[in-house]
Amino acid sequence: MSVPADSKTGLAAVAEAATQAPGRGLPPVHLWNPPHCGDIDICIRRDGVWLHENSPIGRPELVRLFSTVLRKDPDGYCLVTPVEKLSIRVEDLPFRAVAVTAEQGALRFVTDVGDEVEAGPDHPIRVHTDPVTGEPSPALHVRADLWARIARPVFYELVEMAGVEDDRLVVRSAGATFALGPAGAGVA
Incomplete structure (x- = not known):
């Protein structure tokens, strides 16, 4: 699958994909089958705090945005966009x-x-x-x-x-x- 040259990757792609859900709606992550692109240093701790590179993500709006593109696949939790899939860690439940x-x-x-x-x-x-x-x-x-x-x-x-x-x-x-x-x- 080729990725358009102007496609964003990583956190930028996740944020952009999540904005495809106006209001409280959810993007259709169940329909997206992008290639697995590796891990991203995001962890959802047991207490519900989302970390990026071991620092809490302090903006609730950003956490909400990421939560809309969260999916659990047989190989674990991941953030999914139309063009990539990035594995994250979840200590308990997301x-x-x-x-x-x-x-x-x-x-x-x-x-x-x-x-x-x-x-x-x-x-x-x-x-x-x-x-x-x-x-x-x-x-x-x-x-x-x-x-x-x-x-x-x-x-x-x-x-x-x-x-x-x-x-x-x-x-x-x-x-x-x-x-x-x-x-x-x-x-x-």
């Missing part, structure tokens, strides 16, 4: 669910990059429990194969909203039921 509201039978989450997600059959909540520590590790499906770690305060809110069924704490959203963990065990 996003954090930082707020939740319950309205009209649905749980609506907001992520640290501004995505709004309604939990339900297409966007499940999953909770893995560490077999040694018993600590829950809750997550929310955001889009494609991208998930958000549910922040501890948000998980506490979910536990407060939960009911008990078959000795398990459960929440409901948009017609789906999600188990948070065993009832009576508390959360770490």
